[in-house]
Amino acid sequence: MSSRLVVLFVPFVVIAAFWLMARYEARQRHDPTHKGYFERNGMLLGIMFIFLVSLWTLFLVALPYLYMVVESFHPTLRPLERGGPNDVLTLAQYESFFVAHTGEGMNKVHIGAFIFSILASIAVTALNFAICYPLAFYMAQSGTPQKVRLLMLALIVPYWVNEILRAFSLRLLLATKGLINNVMVAAGFIDTPIDFLGNNVGLYVGLSYAYLLVMIFPLYNAIESLDKNQIEAARDLGAPWWRIHKDVVIPYAKPGIASGCTMVFMLSAGSLAAPQFLGGPRTLWFTSVIYNFFFQNFNWARGSAYAFILLAACIALVMLMLRLFKISLGETIK
Amino acid sequence: MSAGVELDHVTVRFGEFTAVDDATLDIKGGEFFSFLGPSGCGKTTILRTVSGFLDPSEGTVRIGGKDMTGIGPNRRPTALIFQNLALFPLMTVTENITYGLRVQGIDKATRARKADELLNLIALPGQGNKQMSELSGGQKQRVAIARALAVQPQVLLLDEPLSALDLKLRQHMRNELRTIQRMVGITFIYITHDQGEALTMSDRIAVMNDGVIQQIGDGKAIYDEPATAFVASFVGENNPFAGMVAQANGSFALIETKFGRLRGRNPRGLKQGDKAILFVRPESAKLAPGSADTTFSSEVKSVAFEGNMTHVFLQGAGKKDITVTVGRHNGASIPERGSVATVSYDAELGLALPEGKMARE
Numbered sequence: 001m002s003s004r005l006v007v008l009f010v011p012f013v014v015i016a017a018f019w020l021m022a023r024y025e026a027r028q029r030h031d032p033t034h035k036g037y038f039e040r041n042g043m044l045l046g047i048m049f050i051f052l053v054s055l056w057t058l059f060l061v062a063l064p065y066l067y068m069v070v071e072s073f074h075p076t077l078r079p080l081e082r083g084g085p086n087d088v089l090t091l092a093q094y095e096s097f098f099v100a101h102t103g104e105g106m107n108k109v110h111i112g113a114f115i116f117s118i119l120a121s122i123a124v125t126a127l128n129f130a131i132c133y134p135l136a137f138y139m140a141q142s143g144t145p146q147k148v149r150l151l152m153l154a155l156i157v158p159y160w161v162n163e164i165l166r167a168f169s170l171r172l173l174l175a176t177k178g179l180i181n182n183v184m185v186a187a188g189f190i191d192t193p194i195d196f197l198g199n200n201v202g203l204y205v206g207l208s209y210a211y212l213l214v215m216i217f218p219l220y221n222a223i224e225s226l227d228k229n230q231i232e233a234a235r236d237l238g239a240p241w242w243r244i245h246k247d248v249v250i251p252y253a254k255p256g257i258a259s260g261c262t263m264v265f266m267l268s269a270g271s272l273a274a275p276q277f278l279g280g281p282r283t284l285w286f287t288s289v290i291y292n293f294f295f296q297n298f299n300w301a302r303g304s305a306y307a308f309i310l311l312a313a314c315i316a317l318v319m320l321m322l323r324l325f326k327i328s329l330g331e332t333i334k
Numbered sequence: 335m336s337a338g339v340e341l342d343h344v345t346v347r348f349g350e351f352t353a354v355d356d357a358t359l360d361i362k363g364g365e366f367f368s369f370l371g372p373s374g375c376g377k378t379t380i381l382r383t384v385s386g387f388l389d390p391s392e393g394t395v396r397i398g399g400k401d402m403t404g405i406g407p408n409r410r411p412t413a414l415i416f417q418n419l420a421l422f423p424l425m426t427v428t429e430n431i432t433y434g435l436r437v438q439g440i441d442k443a444t445r446a447r448k449a450d451e452l453l454n455l456i457a458l459p460g461q462g463n464k465q466m467s468e469l470s471g472g473q474k475q476r477v478a479i480a481r482a483l484a485v486q487p488q489v490l491l492l493d494e495p496l497s498a499l500d501l502k503l504r505q506h507m508r509n510e511l512r513t514i515q516r517m518v519g520i521t522f523i524y525i526t527h528d529q530g531e532a533l534t535m536s537d538r539i540a541v542m543n544d545g546v547i548q549q550i551g552d553g554k555a556i557y558d559e560p561a562t563a564f565v566a567s568f569v570g571e572n573n574p575f576a577g578m579v580a581q582a583n584g585s586f587a588l589i590e591t592k593f594g595r596l597r598g599r600n601p602r603g604l605k606q607g608d609k610a611i612l613f614v615r616p617e618s619a620k621l622a623p624g625s626a627d628t629t630f631s632s633e634v635k636s637v638a639f640e641g642n643m644t645h646v647f648l649q650g651a652g653k654k655d656i657t658v659t660v661g662r663h664n665g666a667s668i669p670e671r672g673s674v675a676t677v678s679y680d681a682e683l684g685l686a687l688p689e690g691k692m693a694r695e
Contacts, residue, residue, distance in 0.1 A: 229420035236385060237434035237485055238408045247433070251424050 011058040018050045072305035093305030117286035121269040124207045128215045128264050136219035167277040174202045202278035207268045215260040222256025255331035262318050336363040336520040337398030337488035344393035346379050353379040355545040368524040370532040371542035377525045385414045413482035414491045428462035434485035452480040472503045489521040541565045566613045568693035573656045575612040579604045587686040592651040593630035598684025609689040614679050616659035624678030631676045634669050
């Protein structure tokens with residue numbers, strides 16, 4: 001039987017496991033007042049809950065990924081060859097990421113795109129943090145309620161505009177003959193227009209703006225619960241403002257910072273629209289590579305292998321950062 | 335080193351609201367000075383003005399003779415102990431205590447030595463590595479004191495720091511605070527709404543209400559010689575008899591009240607026809623007839639036996655009962671509920687003051 005079909009049986013195995021767990025719980029009660037799972041919910045509802053939870057976690061969450069994992073270990077085949085004698089498990093797709101097409105040397109183009117995407121995402125995360133931390137601090141600690149509401153509105157309303165429109169309007173602003181260049185040339189600041197898009201300025205601006213809210217709300221939530229007296233106490237003990245942030249606010253808001261940075265990093269590394277529309281002509285974003293495998297080459301096996309390389313790298317990086325800053329994963333989702 | 339604190343016609347306004355109205359006072363170096371008043375009276379505003387978190391709308395604050403205008407809280411020789419203590423939860427006891435020194439750039443060895451010294455002072459030796467969450471309420475209290483003392487302030491400001499503690503601990507901490515103050519010898523400015531705290535600890539007390547300083551004096555003066563009706567009714571128990579001055583001669587006045595003409599001292603120079611309130615403290619009244627102008631009668635509403643003393647509550651002129659406190663061994667018989675009791679007091683212990691706002695019950 002094909003390994004692809006095996007995956008389809010996993011849900012039924014898991015539903016059965018849930019069922020057995022529920023039965024086991026009912027049998028294990030030592031406390032006579034304790035009611036088992038089926039006693040509490042009734043047989044019909046009990047089965048329904050198990051079924052729905054299993055359906056949700058398996059068909060919508062686990063199974064699609066599982067299928068892609070399996071796909072990534074298969075060779076690139078024409079539709080007719082699928083399930084045939086050539087359809088064997090292989091590491092070829094992963095290998096193709098590292099080794100050049102010719103079989104000699106490294107796959108410089110894809111590895112280059114991969115490293116650039118990761119580094120640019122780190123830069124976007126850092127830029128976003130630098131923009132959002134002061135804003136979030138102002139909103140959470142020093143702004144008056146009316147001003148904070150107004151600011152909140154100004155932050156949220158632009159997100160009603162869809163991402164593609166937002167990306168293209170940024171293009172209009174940043175293009176060589178765009179508004180910013182025209183104004184700067186007319187004002188005499190520069191002689192020749194600056195190629196913002198070619199230099200990836202557009203990419204960084206677009207990505208930072210796209211995930212601004214994802215950064216600002218975790219920060220805001222974390223800083224908002226900080227007791228104002230702590231800030232005042234530090235100030236009273238002689239701390240200048242930057243020390244108050246370093247010693248009191250940032251350590252306290254660390255889980256929120258981690259949460260915001262993780263999300264922005266993950267989302268920018270995986271984003272597609274902004275890099276495609278705002279990246280320079282020489283810029284190759286790794287998700288575009290993946291996209292092309294799926295939709296241009298119809299090479300799902302290689303596309304999924306690349307996608308998992310990106311996912312694994314991102315998770316590894318985030319875990320490393322969390323370990324480095326001594327934050328547990330649980331804290332970031334508080 | 336300790337420094338005095340002077341408030342020179344300090345007024346603090348928040349928009350239309352005047353939180354502190356023309357406060358002038360002179361706190362001497364090394365003094366334990368308390369601001370006593372009900373919540374919202376402006377005492378915390380005064381504290382925040384002295385510490386530098388607020389700027390006075392008018393007037394000046396001087397610490398050690400130096401004008402503090404434009405000097406932020408991080409550069410004033412004061413340290414503040416917050417009502418909720420505001421200890422840093424992510425730091426250890428030692429890190430909390432030495433935070434002010436770390437900010438000043440003092441080296442680690444000196445900081446450690448200072449921390450040990452302060453941990454001994456607050457009776458928590460060897461507990462520097464504990465996390466804040468491992469400490470009890472009283473211990474946190476002491477750490478907050480040590481953290482403030484570590485920066486060697488000339489003035490320590492305390493904003494109701496004992497209010498979160500239970501009664502026993504609060505009484506214990508009162509003594510401890512007083513002891514610490516004597517040991518370090520710096521000026522303490524203490525904010526409280528608890529008159530017991532103010533009376534037991536302070537060298538001098540300023541009683542405040544509605545942003546106005548009502549009276550400044552030591553505990554005995556505040557209790558025995560209240561300057562206004564507010565102070566008389568706020569500090570300790572007191573029985574007010576409202577009325578009009580019928581006659582004023584020498585240092586005494588005769589007040590026409592609902593219980594007849596009653597006599598009391600007249601330190602504020604009330605004149606005939608002035609509206610006045612005569613105050614007689616429960617422990618100054620006795621259940622026996624005296625001379626005609628210091629004796630009145632009323633129905634006994636209830637009796638509360640408290641062991642060392644008994645409170646007898648009599649029908650008053652308004653809603654408030656008249657309280658007479660009878661000591662255990664002064665031989666007086668306690669009247670029955672519903673009977674009419676005759677009460678008298680020593681005219682010296684009756685106090686006639688101009689009518690004014692009284693403390694809310």
